[in-house]
Amino acid sequence: MRQTTAVDIDAFTTVHSAEWDRLRELSARRRLDGAESDELVRLYQSVATHLSTVRSTAPDPALVTRLSDVLNRARTRIAGAHEPAWREVVRFAVVSLPAAFYRIRWWTHAVTAACLLVAVVAGVHVASSEEALDALMPSAQREQYVNEAFASYYDPGIGFAGVVWTNNARIAALSVAGGITGFFPLMVLYQNAAQVGAIGGMMAAYGELDLFLTLITPHGLLELTCIFVAGAAGLRLFWSLIDPGHLRRTVALAAEGRALITTAVGLVVALAVSGLVEGFVTGSGLYWWLKIVIGALVLAAFWAYxxxxxxxxxxxxxTGDLAEHERGVTVVTAG
Structure with a gap:
């Protein structure tokens, strides 16, 4: 069985300090010739090994911070000169964003289950109680809503899709931005679920449950999922305050907040897709089953992603967080 030998920090620093200083010097130069560029890359690889050694055998906070800073500067110099901007966009789309969604998947599933329960309970209550129907809206207004307003709301077109996108993005943003409170995402999620359930219950009371499901399912599958993801992200941010794990509470909160921003950007795109479905599919003349199939395929594509x-x-x-050279150095703390 192999055992890792502790490193003498003072001796290690004395032996390798010249390399670290040289790497810092090369990173700070405005121009490098071919030989210096090769030296920069070689020293970067060497110092990265030094940092790994220190972290695994003698995690001295001051030395870890020093080496991380040197590597960050060198990485920026190496990547900045050669990394095209489109690669960062691709990395965000295929690595950072799906990772951010993936890490809160169980939170999202739990939020989804809870919201569906609230919606079903609210719907059954409204559908089976005249008092609940009256509390929802007056009788004449209910009939007008069921017979005309609900279906006519889904007016196909890019303008309608834009309005829907803006409204849903606002709801998602409120859940995300208020996540630090813990209470606010719960309130938004509960109100949204109860409202959807109550409207469904009212439609069912008038024998129009099939119309309700036909019109809300195509876009609602992805749209509501985005709301659930936003709520889950907000609650996960709050939880990082309660249980920061092995990190300091401020560090855990910062990391979660950066990943949350990544999630928020992704939700804007996903809600744009659901807005297009609502604007061009839900209210279209397509067969009702085809509309639902389209909505289901869009949702399946999201979860496959x-x-x-x-x-x-x-x-x-x-994790959805920024790269190390972008977020800065996390100082190792003992205890």
Whole structure:
């Protein structure tokens, strides 16, 4: 059985300090010739090994911070000169974003189950209680809503899709931004679920449950999932305050907050897709079953994206947080 030998920090620093200083010097130069560029890459690889050695055998916080800073500067110099911007976009789309969704998948599933329960309970209550129907809206208004307003709301077109996208993005943003409170995402999720369930219950009371499901399912599958993801992300941020794990609470909160921003950007795109479905499919003249199939395929594509790309990215160590050279150095603390 192999045992890792502790490193003498003072001796290690004395032996390798010249390399670290040289790497810092090369990283700070505005121009490098071919030989210096090769030296920069070689020293970067060497110092990365030094940092790994220190972290695994003698995690001295001051030395870890020093080496991380040197490597960050060198990485920026190496990547900045050669890494095209489109690669960062691709990395965000196929690594960072799906990883951010994937890491909160169980939170999302739990939120989904809870919201579906609230919606069903609210729907059954409204459908079976005249008092609940009256509390929802007056009789004349209910009939007008059921017979005309509900179906006419889904007016096909890019303008309608834009309005829907803006409204849903606002709800998702509220859940994300208020996540630090813990209470706010719960309130938004509960109100949204109860409202959807109550409307469904009212439609069922008037014998129009099939119309309700036909019109809400095509876009609602992805749209509501996005709301659930937003709520899950907000609650996960709050939980990082309660249980920061092995990190300091402020560090855990910062990491979760950065991953949450990644999630929020992805939700904007996903909600744009659901808005297009609502604007051009839900209210269209397509067969009702075809509309539902389209909505189901869109949702399946979302979860395939999360589980296939997100699972692969997660196994590779991605979390949705920024890269180390972008987020700065996390100082190792003892105890």
């Amino acid at each position: 999360v589980y296939v790309l997100g699972g692969r990215a997660s196994r590779a160590g991605a």
